[in-house]
Amino acid sequence: MSRARVARRIAAGAAYGGGSVGLIGAATVGLVLAEVQLAKRRVGGGTAPVPPSADGRYGVAFAGPADPLRFVIMGDSTAAGQGVRRAGQTPGALLASGLAAVAERPVDLRNVALPGARSDDLERQVSLVLTDPTGLPDVCAIMIGANDVTHRIPATESVRCLGTAVRRLRTAGAEVIVGTCPDLGTIEPVYQPLRWLARRVSRQLAAAQTIGAVEQGGRTVSLGDLLGPEFEANPRELFGPDNYHPSAEGYATAAMAMLPTLCAVLGLWPESDHLDAGRREDMLPVAKAASRAAREAGTEVTGARAPWALLKHRRRRRLPAHTEPVRHQEEEDEGPPPPPPSGATWRPA
DSSP states (O other), rough: OHHHHHHHHHHHHHTTTOOOOOOSSHHHHHHHHHHHHHHHHHHSSOOOOOOOOOEEOOOOGSSSSSSSSSEEEEESSHHHHTSSSGGSHHHHHHHHHHHHHHHHHHHEEOOOOTTOOOGHHHHHHHHHHTOOTEEEEEEEEEEOOHHHHHHTOHHHHHHHHHHHHHHHHHHHEEEEEEEEOOGGSSSSTOOHHHHHHHHHHEEEEHHHHHHHHTTTEEEEEBBTTTTHHHHHHOOOHHHHHTTTSSHHHHHHHHHHHHHHHHHHHOOOOOOOOOOGGTTTTTTEHHHHHHHHHHHHHTOOOOOSSTEEEEEEEOOOOOOOOOOOOOOOOHHTTTOSSSOOOTTOOOOOO
């Protein structure tokens, strides 16, 4: 069965309450889980630091009469920025500072992500956001999925939780982008044939997440094996202190893929009905678009007229040099922040 058909079955099961549609057989999922957990023990020789708090205001140099944009990031340890020690190295900080530079307007960031979270925790996270007395967000980014795979959460449940979260945020007036499940086949050491199985289960979930999010009015960006070539070529630089979560350079690579869509959804990025065939952009049925995106990291999927979706590869731009939030007084005593990581620059798409 093609990945598009599997993704559509999972998404349909999520929409209609089906709980028995899985990614692969239960026994195989157990093997994948065991291998991934073994890999985590093998490579996780270090201890991941508690993610730094990146909440605060970015782009204060752009202060003016307009109110700051309100940006929320939610999800799991990847969204929280586990593995780095400075606030400015987290994906939320990188995205907030990049958004401020493009909008030429301050951005207030709130990060409610929880390390270890699965998709069912999104209900709690969304409730925190929607009851925030300071106001509702203009845009939200969600990064979730890896823990659903390693904890054998039924795919239909994962997609149902994600779809509900996107729908609640969209109903409240927030734009939503989702960074879909990363490719667990890039975790080392995960050996064949389980590396292939881990890749398959991750991509199937990513494709199903895309269908669920797009049908609720969100946009998705596939993370997939985005870091795969970098991990293989330079694992010591791209892995964090625990040898499992990304380093500052790794998070900058992920932010590089998501920032153009974050800007586009707020109308800050040029939009056109013209699709660039040279950049492999296309209009496809949403399931086929989701399947193709799962195979190519950095691909955006945006809903068009049902059941069609736009597949885009947006051009990227450099990150601003300063990515630290406005600091609290007790933090100012620690001295100025370090310069941004050498990997925190945009590369041509």
